[in-house]
Amino acid sequence: MLSDPIRKPPPYRIKVVEPIPFLSPEQRRAALAEAGYNPFNLRADQVTIDFLSDSGTGATSTDQEAAAARGDESYAGARSWFRFRDAAALLTGYPHLLPTHQGRAAERVLFTSLLKPGQLCLSNTHFDTTGANVTLAGAEARDLPCAEARDLDSDEPFKGNIDLDALESTLAGPEGSRVGLVLMTITNNGFGGQPVSMANLEAVREITQRHGVPFFLDAARFAENAWLVKQREPGYSHWTPRKIATRAFELADGCLISLKKDGLTAIGGLIGLRDENLWQQCEALLIATEGFSTYGGLAGHDLERLAVGLREVTEPSYLEGRATQTARFARMINDAGVDIIQPAGIHALYLNAGRLLPHLTPAEFPGHSLGCQLFLDGGIRCAELGSLYLGTLDEENRLTGPAPFELVRLAIPRRVYTEEHFAYVAGVLGDIAKDPERIRGYRIASAPPLLRHFKVRLEPIQA
Ligand SMILES: Cc1ncc(COP(=O)(O)O)c(C=O)c1O
Known part of the structure; x- marks a missing residue:
């Protein structure tokens, strides 16, 4: 019975409970x-x-709460920052990491630094605040979901994919020079919570590299996407979810993450970058608007919970x-x-x-x-x-x-x-x-x- 995943009980038991109301x-x-x-x-x-x-509504684990007690609230260079940074670097592989208080703060900092007014941001589907922050940066958010997403009843495994033909033709067409960013949302929250395949991400990387356009992940649910890849995409059943997630980050030039989802915490966000100049621009804006670059609007105890959450979330x-x-x-x-x-x-x-x-x-x-x-x-x-x-x-x-x-x-x-x-x-x-x-x-x-x-x-x- 325990080998049938649909019958297996959850891998935790409850230790602290919160009452819920019943109104008439x-x-x-x-x-x-x-x-x-x-x-x-x-x-x-x-x-x-x-x-x-x-988002931010999950329960934390005993290990996360034990770690939170170690929260170092120093203004700069807190121990908690280094623990969080190491966990995020191990997962994503990006050399430059900036913490933010949540995902939309990461969006604002990145888009203000990266996008110019009049540019286009192409995505499988922008999440609502993501689209709003593209607009606030003076750019245009355009969704290019794959055709399979339009059939709500089909069993297509990767309806979160971007339409690769539409991506290629936009980049090769008259609007190509306006495209400032391609952003892949994994999983695709705006369109059914559907996953994006590794094949789609590989193709996006090839197309964006050829056209010289930055490719980022909006990776709020990086671990859930990895799990669905493991289950559904040929060639990945023997990979661990962590290895799949890390490979996805490796394909992109950087990421935005709302850590309120797969960070397993109530608050938190992250910008991951390879480009040193972009990192410096983002860091200056982060310090002016979010907080110093070793806390970015988060308390030391939040960073500690996140450091543990980023490990727990990829546990099979x-x-x-x-x-x-x-x-x-x-x-x-x-x-x-x-x-x-x-x-x-x-x-x-x-x-x-x-x-x-x-x-x-x-x-x-x-x-x-x-x-x-x-x-x-x-x-x-x-x-x-x-x-x-x-x-x-x-x-x-x-x-x-x-x-x-x-x-x-x-x-x-x-x-x-x-x-x-x-x-x-x-x-x-x-x-x-x-x-x-x-x-x-x-x-x-x-x-x-x-x-x-x-x-x-x-x-x-x-x-
Ligand atoms: C895909 C995606 N991107 C970005 C965000 C924004 O993150 P936050 O709510 O932490 O600002 C969300 C939030 O639900 C999301 O689902």
């Missing part, structure tokens, strides 16, 4: 209305199961346990009658709300409606990834260009929830799937121009 249906209705029907505005003590993000038993948990959850959701993007990745499951709620038009935001219903029925918080997040609006905030898909992301915190929590969520979803027509749509009441989904306010459309 009336309390949940009032809470959601007060939040402007935007789950980002809910208080955490109103949420029973929080699937809003896997940890990755197998996490992937198995997600796979079991995916099966429960499918059995409940709800479709997800196939094949399931690791950090999140993406519900196909457009298919579940065909009575709602994109302008009524079916993904958002499903997300709100999960909260109303079960206190479950999650994020829409559909027309509310990606669609284009007119000046009255009416939808003019829908997103290609209406999805809801259930992001799974690391080492936090048990099988009973997942069964509970699948049960709530199953009840919705039995009577989807009762779910109403929403309209936008007010929306900010940038990163709309975080602060948008909505109202239910009355029947």
Whole structure:
């Protein structure tokens, strides 16, 4: 039984617990209305199961907490920095490393130093803050996801890949001279949490080298990508996840990492670089805006947790346990009658709300409606990834260009929830799937121009 990964229990037991609240249906209705029907505005003590993000929401290990006690809070040259730097250098191989308080700070520092106004940044898919920071640097973020990503139901193993033909033709075409960066997001959070193959990364390296364009990884989930490569890509089953991750870093000129994911910590980010001049530019900006270059906005105890987290996260038993948990959850959701993007990745499951709620038009935001219903029925918080997040609006905030898909992301915190929590969520979803027509749509009441989904306010459309 223990050789069947789908039946194996998680490779840890629980030592410290945090209570979770259970509100009444009336309390949940009032809470959601007060939040402007935007789950980002809910208080955490109103949420029973929080699937809003896997970022900074994981549980730390006993080894990480023991290491945190050694945190050296010296302003410069802290021992904790050297321990973190050595762990990150061993993993990534980059000669120049800069710590930041989280991923988007690394984005701002790198893009401000590397991109010039009017340039293009090409990616398999930019994460939302990544795209926003490219825009704030005066450049344009353009996504080139592979064609296989458009079929949500297929079993294609690497739907996170970039479209290599589109990359080549953009670089060889009239806009080629505008391209300032190619950024590969592993795994592809904006598009189903799907992995990127090593073959795709090798090809991106060859193309970018030929065209003389820098190639970086947005490597927030470098270990989960490595695990999926090990499982799915011919030739890698005998590699360790660490060796695969290190090879991915080796292919690129540098990286950005939000360490709140595969750093297994609540906070942290990293810029890894080979280019000495770029490092010096980034370091100057880092010191002015984040903190001295041996802490970059992090406390010594954070750096210590990270030094351990970067080792733990590539442990095969940890990755197998996490992937198995997600796979079991995916099966429960499918059995409940709800479709997800196939094949399931690791950090999140993406519900196909457009298919579940065909009575709602994109302008009524079916993904958002499903997300709100999960909260109303079960206190479950999650994020829409559909027309509310990606669609284009007119000046009255009416939808003019829908997103290609209406999805809801259930992001799974690391080492936090048990099988009973997942069964509970699948049960709530199953009840919705039995009577989807009762779910109403929403309209936008007010929306900010940038990163709309975080602060948008909505109202239910009355029947
Ligand atoms: C792929 C990717 N890049 C960048 C970020 C931004 O990182 P942070 O939230 O640490 O600023 C995230 C966060 O979710 C992400 O998923």
